[in-house]
Amino acid sequence: MENVRLTILGCGSALPTRRNFPSAQLLEMRGKQFLLDCGEGTQIRLRQMKISDTRLGHIFISHLHGDHCFGLIGLISTFGMLNRTADLHIHAHPDLERLLKPFIEYFCSDVPFKILFHPINPSKHALVYEDRSLSVWSIPLKHRVPTCGYLFEEKPKERHIIREMIDFYRVPVAWMRRIKQGEDYVTEEGERVPNQRLTTAADPPKRFAYCSDTAYNEQMVPLIAGVDCLYHEATFAESELVRAGKTLHCTARQTAEIARLAGVKKLILGHYSARYPDHQMIYEEAKAVFPHVVLGEDMKTYEF
């Protein structure tokens, strides 16, 4: 079974720290790369980690606060210098295109690839991207400006063939795709072999949800129920509950409560306020509510 890989490039909040860059993460799923948010320094982190970015075709921006998008112009400019030729798709609130275009025209007029903006309506739960193997949905969030998270969902996969049975029934190669998709095999003599005799169940589709930035928001729970992995902001410890309410961010306990209600398999915390020299308190407060939790860290890769 092929794992999904999530590499956190930055899980700080608005003020960068010694440890954390602003928000950005690279999701590798079904052989493709997707960038989620693109704070300042994203291209620096990619190069520090020697991540090849040739498969990165789509960038999803959660909202237009600087710590989630100021790295875009540098990334585009660098892609130009590296002679990228594949189209680059940017999914974001429509204001981004208007703001970024004059910059792109001035600084990146000679990039040898197309930049295509896809407007997102952050207040809708909608399908925003789809290919052969996966779908991406927007998740409306509650923040000071229009904001959405993103749900990545694999499409149903093929069943696993049982090699010995395929050999036993001498199934021709031409039949294999249909059998993997669940069809019974019918021999040339008209004998029907039930699919269950030839295959085992497909791997369940993987799902990943990215939710940053947001106030405590139970409305997202049905949209992310049971996901394999949830990255959710946990900007503050509980001592800053009032500030979290005012700034429309979450405390670690609130974040864990959302994970618990949604029954997610794994919760990764991030978007830490710069006020914390370490994140032990954030971790402990979340762990008390929801056990399957880890602290996100810059330049670390998580597999699920």
Add this chain to the structure above:
Amino acid sequence: MENVRLTILGCGSALPTRRNFPSAQLLEMRGKQFLLDCGEGTQIRLRQMKISDTRLGHIFISHLHGDHCFGLIGLISTFGMLNRTADLHIHAHPDLERLLKPFIEYFCSDVPFKILFHPINPSKHALVYEDRSLSVWSIPLKHRVPTCGYLFEEKPKERHIIREMIDFYRVPVAWMRRIKQGEDYVTEEGERVPNQRLTTAADPPKRFAYCSDTAYNEQMVPLIAGVDCLYHEATFAESELVRAGKTLHCTARQTAEIARLAGVKKLILGHYSARYPDHQMIYEEAKAVFPHVVLGEDMKTYEF
């Protein structure tokens, strides 16, 4: 004698590397801080180095390539969050104001300080800033877009008083400033004490020149003659001489030749191409022409 402190925040070129961020450096001179260029990640470096930025009032941008200015919007945004109130002055080619203003209005409309743009004509050698203790001059450079370096020059300083002689002649406090400025002391009885008996010579004014990016350009030599420190780009080793010529950058040897012709006291190299895993060759090629040379490094402070 108070030293000038130069902290390199980034001395990479257009493509960042594991080691080097794009161009930015902080100059501390006569109790003030000045930022020279502001590539992506400048605010991250400042915070990584725990540099207090409260005395930073003026930013000088050499030219409008992304690796010299993409960090401005993040820096301004962060200054806003830190509740800076002092005016921020940006000296740059006039296109920058036009490009950056819509960004500032969208992302930083609520910053509690004024941002003042001062247009620079990079093709002129002109006084671009002046205060009580120092002057800044533009240095026209040869690059693919209008570019200038900057020369920081202390104004003449006060002479050092000889404490014993001041006591001996019982010079009143009210006279001290005039004596430091070179006047003779005249006692109440009308006796004239020559200034040389009361003081020793002032420290010579310090001068620093920042020259990046540029092709080999002997026209700058008279403008930077004898400076205490020259930071000059050395993008390439000699093996890339042709590419240096095409892209209007310098090889290390060319850079050292400029330093030799100008008789500078110290040369710091930087703006290294990302193609070099280390900079030993750059250093050796420069050293062969000009001995007083050091390799610039990110997050290192140089005093002179």
